[in-house]
Amino acid sequence: MSLLEDFNWRHAVKAFDPTKKVSQENIDKIIEAARLAPTSSGLQPFRLLVVESQDIKDKLVEGALNPDCMRECSHVLIFAGWKDYSDQKVDEVYDMTTEKRGLPQGRFSSYTDKLKEIFDNQTTQQNFEHIARQAYIAMGFALAQAAELRVDSCPAEGFSTDLVDEVLELDKQGLKSIALIYVGVADPERDWIAPMAKVRNPTEEFVIKY
Numbered sequence: 001m002s003l004l005e006d007f008n009w010r011h012a013v014k015a016f017d018p019t020k021k022v023s024q025e026n027i028d029k030i031i032e033a034a035r036l037a038p039t040s041s042g043l044q045p046f047r048l049l050v051v052e053s054q055d056i057k058d059k060l061v062e063g064a065l066n067p068d069c070m071r072e073c074s075h076v077l078i079f080a081g082w083k084d085y086s087d088q089k090v091d092e093v094y095d096m097t098t099e100k101r102g103l104p105q106g107r108f109s110s111y112t113d114k115l116k117e118i119f120d121n122q123t124t125q126q127n128f129e130h131i132a133r134q135a136y137i138a139m140g141f142a143l144a145q146a147a148e149l150r151v152d153s154c155p156a157e158g159f160s161t162d163l164v165d166e167v168l169e170l171d172k173q174g175l176k177s178i179a180l181i182y183v184g185v186a187d188p189e190r191d192w193i194a195p196m197a198k199v200r201n202p203t204e205e206f207v208i209k210y
Helices: 005-011 025-037 054-063 067-072 087-100 109-120 124-148 163-168
Strands: 047-051 075-082 152-158 176-183
Touching: 005 124, 025 047, 025 075, 025 124, 047 054, 047 124, 047 176, 054 067, 054 124, 054 163, 067 176, 075 124, 087 109, 124 152, 124 176, 163 176
Parallel strands: none
Antiparallel strands: 047 075, 075 176, 152 176
């Protein structure tokens, strides 16, 4: 199977079978794909929260645009970003980088000084928007891996970030939820979108050549 065939197979599942679970092996592969995704300056300024607990999913149902997906999926993968950049966080990432690569500490100081200057001169909101964009790259990698594994999924922004943050106590971790993926086994009788054609702009309209 080619990656493009995998993408043609996938769709945003609208109903999951609550009696079926995705294997831990496949969940681990999807997590690893997200972990290996590229991020700006390698900062990886977000974390992936993996929710399998039915009790927690039930607590998040109230804020979900599709409550059935929240309640009945196998796992909820929540991408949560740092609330802001800081000099300390940048240093921690690059200290780890130099250690892992066997380089002298401070090897990238001229670069990290520039990063800190950029982030310090931006608002918290501007920085969080940049952080969120990095999380979406990882989200795309996770969706691609799920498709390659033929694991049903649905990306979503339709949920209460405030409720997720409260239930998972993200404030204590300096994080704020951004987006999520419902992962599970589709219910063919209720997943109404499954038999419908995939609709995208034609290539000649989608691509603008210069």
